[in-house]
Amino acid sequence: xxxxxxxxxxxxxxxxxxxxxxxxxxxxxxxxxxxxxxxxxxxxxxxxxxxxxxxxxxxxxxxxxxxxxxxxxxxxxxxxxxxxxxxxxxxxxxxxxxxxxxxxxxxxxxxxxxxxxxxxxxxxxxxxxxxxxxxxxxxxxxxxxxxxxxxxxxxxxxxxxxxxxxxxxxxxxxxxxxxxxxxxxxxxxxxxxxxxxxxxxxxxxxxxxxxxxxxxxxxxxxxxxxxxxxxxxxxxxxxxxxxxxxxxxxxxxxxxxxxxxxxxxxxxxxxxxxxxxxxxxxxxxxxxxxxxxxxxxxxxxxxxxxxxxxxxxxxxxxxxxxxxxxxxxxxxxxxxxxxxxxxxxxxxxxxxxxxxxxxxxxxxxxxxxxxxxxxxxxxxxxxxxxxxxxxxxxxxxxxxxxxxxxxxxxxxxxxxxxxxxxxxxxxxxxxxxxxxxxxxxxxxxxxxxxxxxxxxxxxxxxxxxxxxxxxxxxxxxxxxxxxxxxxxxxxxxxxxxxxxxxxxxxxxxxxxxxxxxxxxxxxxxxxxxxxxxxxxxxxxxxxxxxxxxxxxxxxxxxxxxxxxxxxxxxxxxxxxxxxxxxxxxxxxxxxxxxxxxxxxxxxxxxxxxxxxxxxxxxxxxxxxxxxxxxxxxxxxxxxxxxxxxxxxxxxxxxxxxxxxxxxxxxxxxxxxxxxxxxxxxxxxxxxxxxxxxxxxxxxxxxxxxxxxxxxxxxxxxxxxxxxxxxxxxxxxxxxxxxxxxxxxxxxxxxxxxxxxxxxxxxxxxxxxxxxxxxxxxxxxxxxxxxxxxxxxxxxxxxxxxxxxxxxxxxxxxxxxxxxxxxxxxxxxxxxxxxxxxxxxxxxxxxxxxxxxxxxxxxxxxxxxxxxxx
Numbered sequence: 001x002x003x004x005x006x007x008x009x010x011x012x013x014x015x016x017x018x019x020x021x022x023x024x025x026x027x028x029x030x031x032x033x034x035x036x037x038x039x040x041x042x043x044x045x046x047x048x049x050x051x052x053x054x055x056x057x058x059x060x061x062x063x064x065x066x067x068x069x070x071x072x073x074x075x076x077x078x079x080x081x082x083x084x085x086x087x088x089x090x091x092x093x094x095x096x097x098x099x100x101x102x103x104x105x106x107x108x109x110x111x112x113x114x115x116x117x118x119x120x121x122x123x124x125x126x127x128x129x130x131x132x133x134x135x136x137x138x139x140x141x142x143x144x145x146x147x148x149x150x151x152x153x154x155x156x157x158x159x160x161x162x163x164x165x166x167x168x169x170x171x172x173x174x175x176x177x178x179x180x181x182x183x184x185x186x187x188x189x190x191x192x193x194x195x196x197x198x199x200x201x202x203x204x205x206x207x208x209x210x211x212x213x214x215x216x217x218x219x220x221x222x223x224x225x226x227x228x229x230x231x232x233x234x235x236x237x238x239x240x241x242x243x244x245x246x247x248x249x250x251x252x253x254x255x256x257x258x259x260x261x262x263x264x265x266x267x268x269x270x271x272x273x274x275x276x277x278x279x280x281x282x283x284x285x286x287x288x289x290x291x292x293x294x295x296x297x298x299x300x301x302x303x304x305x306x307x308x309x310x311x312x313x314x315x316x317x318x319x320x321x322x323x324x325x326x327x328x329x330x331x332x333x334x335x336x337x338x339x340x341x342x343x344x345x346x347x348x349x350x351x352x353x354x355x356x357x358x359x360x361x362x363x364x365x366x367x368x369x370x371x372x373x374x375x376x377x378x379x380x381x382x383x384x385x386x387x388x389x390x391x392x393x394x395x396x397x398x399x400x401x402x403x404x405x406x407x408x409x410x411x412x413x414x415x416x417x418x419x420x421x422x423x424x425x426x427x428x429x430x431x432x433x434x435x436x437x438x439x440x441x442x443x444x445x446x447x448x449x450x451x452x453x454x455x456x457x458x459x460x461x462x463x464x465x466x467x468x469x470x471x472x473x474x475x476x477x478x479x480x481x482x483x484x485x486x487x488x489x490x491x492x493x494x495x496x497x498x499x500x501x502x503x504x505x506x507x508x509x510x511x512x513x514x515x516x517x518x519x520x521x522x523x524x525x526x527x528x529x530x531x532x533x534x535x536x537x538x539x540x541x542x543x544x545x546x547x548x549x550x551x552x553x554x555x556x557x558x559x560x561x562x563x564x565x566x567x568x569x570x571x572x573x574x575x576x577x578x579x580x581x582x583x584x585x586x587x588x589x590x591x592x593x594x595x596x597x598x599x600x601x602x603x604x605x606x607x608x609x610x611x612x613x614x615x616x617x618x619x620x621x622x623x624x625x626x627x628x629x630x631x632x633x634x635x636x637x638x639x640x641x642x643x644x645x646x647x648x649x650x651x652x653x654x655x656x657x658x659x660x661x662x663x664x665x666x667x668x669x670x671x672x673x674x675x676x677x678x679x680x681x682x683x684x685x686x687x688x689x690x691x692x693x694x695x696x697x698x699x700x701x702x703x704x705x706x707x708x709x710x711x712x713x714x715x716x717x718x719x720x721x722x723x724x725x726x727x728x729x730x731x732x733x734x735x736x737x738x739x740x741x742x743x744x745x746x747x748x749x750x751x752x753x754x755x756x757x758x759x760x761x762x763x764x765x766x767x768x769x770x771x772x773x774x775x776x777x778x779x780x781x782x783x784x785x786x787x788x789x790x791x792x793x794x795x796x797x798x799x800x801x802x803x804x805x806x807x808x809x810x811x812x813x814x815x816x817x818x819x820x821x822x823x824x825x826x827x828x829x830x831x832x833x834x835x836x837x838x839x840x841x842x843x844x845x846x847x848x849x850x851x852x853x854x855x856x857x858x859x860x861x862x863x864x865x866x867x868x869x
Contacts, residue, residue: 030181034345038180040187042339042348043360044139044164045171047178049093052082054107055160057132058140068111068129071095075125084154091125098130103174104189104223105482107136117224117267117304118274135482139166145371147364165364167478169195169357171339172217183345185338188220188237188245188269193483195354196475199361202354203468210239213350218490219245220333222269225487226250229330237335238350248491249329253316259293260316262323264306268331269488273297276328277306283326287590290577291319318503325643361471366461373457376450378422383447385423386430390440392417396427503574505556510576511585512549514774514816516600519585520576523552546774546782548816551605558610560638561592562602562623564656568648569594570641593644602660610639622683623649623695624659624671624711630686630698630744635662637691650694659711668714670739671699672724672751672764675706679748680739697745710764721792723767724752725775725802727811728759732799733767733792753798763815774816779807784818 040047046054056078062069075090083090096102098110101117112128115121122128147165152158164170175189198216202208219234228234229246237243247268254261267273277297283289291314298305308323310316324330337348341356348356389396399416403409410424419427460467507523551559553573561569569592577586588600608615616636623631631649638648651657661669663683672678679699686696699708714720717736725731732752739749752761767773769788776782783803790800805811 034180034183035340035343038178039183039185039338039340039345040171040176040178041163042171042341042346042353042356044166045169045174045176045339046164047093047176049078049083049085049090050097050107051164052078052160053090053094053097054132054136054139054164056082057108057130058137058143062131063137064109064132064134066131068109068131071110071125071128071130074130081158082153082160087125091122094125094130095122095128097136101223104221105135105168105173105192106133107139107174109133109136117272119272135168138478138482139164139168139170141165141167142364142368145368147367147371163360165368167361167474168192168482169199169354171357172353175220176339180345183338184336186334186336187339188333188335189222190217191221191484191486193479194218194221194486196479196483198350199354199358199475200472202351202358203472206355208351210235210350213354214238217350217354218486220488221486222247222488224269224271225266225489226268228488228490231490231492233332233335237337241335241337241347241349241352243335245333245335247331247333247488248324250489251320251323251329253320259312260310262308262310262316262320264308264329265304267304267306268328269333271328271331273299273304273306280308280323280327287577287586289319289322289326290314358471361475362467365467365471365474369457369460369467373454373461376454376457380447380450380454382423382426383443383450385417385419385427387440387443387447388417388419389413389427389430390443400428503555505554507552507554508573510549510551510553510559510573510605511547512551512588512603513545513585514548514776515545516588517545517585518576518588518591519579519583520553520555520573521579525580546784546816546818548774548818549603550818553605556609558606558641560604560606560621561588561600562604562648562657562660563594563598563645564601564651565595565598566623566647566649566651566657567594567598567645568638569645601657604660604662606635606662610641618664620663620665620683620688621648622661622663622669622686622711622713623657624698624708625649625651625655625695626658626707626709627652627655628671628673628697628699628701628708629655629695630669630671630711631693631695632663632683632686632688633691633693634688647692650692652694658708661711661713663713668717668736668741669698669711669744670714670722670736670764671708671711671748672761673699673701673706673708673748674760674762675702676724676726676750676752676754676761677748678722678724678739678751678764679744679746680736680741681744682741685744700745700747702747709761712764712766714766719768720766721768722751723763723765723773723787723790723817724761724799725763725765725773725812725815726752726754726758726760726799727762728757729775729801729803729805729812730758730799731790731802732797733787733790734795735792738795750796753796755798758798759811762812765815765817767817772818773802774818775803775812776814776816777803777805777807777810778813779810781810787817 036048038047044051053074057063057074060069060073060077062074071091071094074094075087078090079085079087094108095110095114098106098108098114100106108130109132110128110130113123114128142165143161149162150159151162153160171187172190172195173192175187177186178184194217198213201213201216205212214235219228219231227248227250229248233243233245235243237245249264249268250266251262251264254263267276277295280289280292280295284292284295291311292308293311294309296307298307308319310319337353338345339348339353340346341348346352395416396413399412400409403412406428409428410421413419413424413427414421460470508520509523510518510520512518553559555574557573559571559573559576561571571591576591579585594600604621608619610616616639617634619635620632621635621638638646649657665683667683668680669683670678670680686698689695701707712722714736720736721733722736722739723731723733730752734751739751742748751764752758754760765773767787771787773785773787774782775785785802790802793799
């Protein structure tokens with residue numbers, strides 16, 4: 001018996017391929033989410049949950065002319081009859097339709113706490129109440145006239161509409177968003193009057209193009225107002241279905257006796273007001289946004305009012321521009337217009353949205369007209385019988401009185417006057433009051449009216465132009481009833497605020513400390529000291545910190561920063577915090593969006609402008625890595641600043657950037673390694689390559705732990721010398737010409753005779769007699785030496801002792817070249833205008849222009865095959 005049962009069970013097992021089953025099941029699931037949950041229908045702009053909420057509210061008589069009902073009552077109705085999902089999903093959708101900061105035209109009239117623009121959550125549904133708004137009811141006009149297809153609900157016990165017979169182009173008017181499986185939609189809101197005008201224009205001319213429609217539908221119209229900044233993103237969205245619309249808050253500067261105020265009265269759509277204010281306060285607290293003393297939210301029932309107090313010595317216009325760049329006061333709306341067309345998701349242009357809505361209205365109008373025509377003819381049929389009966393009333397009464405039952409009376413009337421069953425029943429059921437003269441006249445008047453009505457309805461079906469007129473008249477009636485003024489203003493010129501108009505191009509001095517503190521100081525502060533003095537007092541610095549780089553610049557100059565991971569950042573000089581010449585400055589890490597595990601390795605100060613095509617196309621950025629790679633890229637590739645930086649070089653695993661230089665394409669380069677060798681070659685032996693490439697071999701390293709310690713650029717070989725320093729404190733200066741010119745990729749020549757006494761090489765610098773060296777030991781000791789005290793000697797010697805290392809196992813960790821101690825030389829050099837970018841790889845500038853790095857792929861494939869390391 002058991003064996004038989006086992007055999008029976010084995011026969012019922014169906015073997016399937018798990019991959020096929022998973023694929024099939026996931027496709028079924030994804031299509032269910034796309035069609036029945038996440039995406040709106042192009043015809044009425046609703047997802048199923050919204051459609052079911054409105055239909056459920058209509059079903060229980062929760063209309064605008066009736067008292068409010070508890071939201072829990074509505075949610076229960078919808079859950080039990082139409083939408084077998086979670087109550088939170090239904091209540092969330094219900095709440096959103098009542099929020100006037102999310103919906104351009106609310107479809108639900110809510111009473112109670114329905115949340116706020118500050119992100120406050122709505123009260124529980126047992127506390128809140130709701131009813132349909134006037135427009136919500138209008139969405140369902142003619143629903144009882146067979147205008148749309150009905151379908152069974154989830155348990156086949158009731159019918160629900162598959163689409164609403166709306167006269168309101170809801171997809172565009174109220175927009176929508178949703179995340180499906182493998183796709184998402186994000187459609188902005190629009191002004192009802194503009195969309196209806198566009199629909200009427202399409203009805204008149206189906207060949208109208210996007211430009212024609214934009215004469216009526218100018219741009220989205222958000223419920224929170226504010227500005228649309230620039231029209232190109234709107235045009236892209238309307239023409240392709242995808243686009244990026246820039247929105248800006250409506251802000252004004254109010255001048256006061258003590259200080260100016262920035263007053264924000266409207267914010268971009270989708271921005272949380274409370275989070276916006278908190279973020280501005282955090283920026284001020286962290287020191288990333290100067291010039292603001294206080295931020296207050298003075299919003300009330302009369303409207304929004306965010307007051308930002310500007311410090312007395314700050315420029316309110318500059319602060320406002322920084323707020324636009326750094327906060328959600330300027331945001332973007334990424335349009336992705338995907339909706340269901342005949343049950344399938346499609347990316348839609350503006351014309352597609354209008355066309356499908358107009359086609360839907362045409363279908364509704366035809367179906368409603370056929371329904372009304374059928375009802376009118378049914379009534380005409382009965383009226384004909386009633387009038388005939390009234391004209392022969394005596395005979396009709398006699399027939400009815402002579403009949404034993406109502407059924408006999410109906411049959412007798414049918415045989416005598418030729419009535420059908422419907423007509424004879426209407427006569428038998430006729431009340432005696434209809435036999436009065438007045439009622440008989442009313443019957444004849446109704447009959448004449450129904451005849452005219454039938455002719456009119458038939459003409460709508462027969463005459464396409466009349467059908468179009470009916471559609472347009474209905475749409476215009478909706479516009480007159482619900483239309484309002486545009487809330488979001490359009491700034492057709494999207495020219496960015498130019499802070500250079502507010503910052504004079506005054507000369508400044510940019511100083512960067514060894515530990516990464518940066519500041520700008522007006523050049524006039526350095527000129528205050530008389531010539532021949534003892535020198536300017538240095539900055540107040542932390543222990544073992546010192547000013548490592550000093551750059552004369554102007555306020556409009558750009559500085560570039562490069563990290564060891566190979567990213568590039570920018571700052572305009574006016575974006576660098578100002579500080580006195582004896583102040584510490586601000587940490588560069590706090591000014592740039594640098595990853596926590598990354599650090600700045602190099603700086604470049606640009607004399608020319610990134611907008612100067614001749615300058616950026618005639619200069620190059622050259623990188624060296626510790627594994628001996630070198631890469632040269634045109635400065636033009638770094639001429640489009642981004643807030644999050646860009647990939648400057650593709651750094652391989654285990655490698656890092658050790659030097660960055662700006663060259664003119666004809667410079668000479670020297671690279672040195674830890675084993676005391678250096679290679680000198682002309683930069684034209686390095687081909688220019690893309691920004692996200694890896695580079696080519698610049699120097700061949702020995703096996704083991706050998707690595708490149710630095711790269712220098714020779715600009716003036718007649719006055720510049722090569723300084724090398726070893727880890728045990730030995731160093732020497734050599735003439736540039738002592739290093740013979742070779743090709744890149746070689747092992748080079750000896751630059752320092754490495755012995756146990758000298759230790760391995762730690763630094764290579766290009767120096768002159770005017771420079772000083774700052775030597776930092778591993779133990780933390782800092783020593784400053786004059787380069788002029790070190791004589792020039794042969795290339796292959798072991799050098800002279802620069803410092804004595806007194807502690808056991810102490811070594812030199814780094815060497816920095818600095819200007820001479822008299823900072824007055826800065827002012828003098830600036831006045832001579834003889835400071836040119838000298839190849840010291842340092843950068844300090846970042847620009848706040850957000851974008852993604854979608855284009856950051858290796859466009860060279862790394863090293864060429866013959867140079868692959």
